[in-house]
Amino acid sequence: MSDHAHDSHTGPIKTPAQLLWTSFFSFVAPIFIIIGLVYYVTSGDKPAAGAVDPELATAQRIQRVGTVVLGDAATIAAAMAASGAAPAPAADGAAAGAPTAALSGEALYNKACVACHAAGVAGAPKFGDKAAWGPRIGLGLEALTASAIKGKNAMPPKGGSTASDAEIQSAVEFILAAVK
Incomplete structure (x- = not known):
C-alpha cells in the first residue's frame, strides 16, 4: 500500500474556512432567500407607505352608526344640519312637534x-x-x-x-x- 494520499478520493473542501462558507451558503442563505420571497409575495396587498392614513382608516371603520343629541328642537336641527344627517321620520307618520289628538x-x-x-x-x-x-x-x-x-x-x-x-x-x- 502506498503511504501517500490519493487526490482523487478527497472532496472539494480542503480547509476549515471553505467548510464554514459552504455551510453558510447551504443552510443560512436559502433561509434568507425564502424569507425574501415570502415578503415579496405578501407585500403586494399592502398600500404604498404613506398612501393611506391608518388612523383615519381605523376611525372610519369603527365610527358610530348614530349619535344622541340632547336639547331643544333648534339645537337638534342645527346639529343634524352640521352633520349632514336627515331627520328621522315621526313614529306615527305625523310631523315632529305637531300636536296629536288625545286617544279615547x-x-x-x-x-x-x-x-x-x-x-x-x-x-x-x-x-x-x-x-x-x-x-x-x-x-x-x-x-x-x-x-x-x-x-x-x-x-x-x-x-x-x-x-x-x-x-x-x-x-x-x-x-x-x-x-x-
Whole structure:
C-alpha cells in the first residue's frame, strides 16, 4: 500500500474556512432567500407607505352608526344640519312637534293595555272579568288611575305608553265600564 494520499478520493473542501462558507451558503442563505420571497409575495396587498392614513382608516371603520343629541328642537336641527344627517321620520307618520289628538279610553286600551289585560299576562286582571276586578273597583277610580300612571307589580308606568294622565284615566274608566 502506498503511504501517500490519493487526490482523487478527497472532496472539494480542503480547509476549515471553505467548510464554514459552504455551510453558510447551504443552510443560512436559502433561509434568507425564502424569507425574501415570502415578503415579496405578501407585500403586494399592502398600500404604498404613506398612501393611506391608518388612523383615519381605523376611525372610519369603527365610527358610530348614530349619535344622541340632547336639547331643544333648534339645537337638534342645527346639529343634524352640521352633520349632514336627515331627520328621522315621526313614529306615527305625523310631523315632529305637531300636536296629536288625545286617544279615547278604548283606543288607548287597544294600543297599550290589551297586550297584557286581554290574556291576563303576569297577573294582570283580564278585561271584563268581574271577579278579578271586583276588589280593585273598591279602591276607587283615583287609586286605580294612580296605579296605572305609576305602574304596579309587572305593569310599567302608563303601561309602557307615552299617553297623558288624562288619557290613562280615560282608559281606566273604559276598563271599569266593562265590568260594572
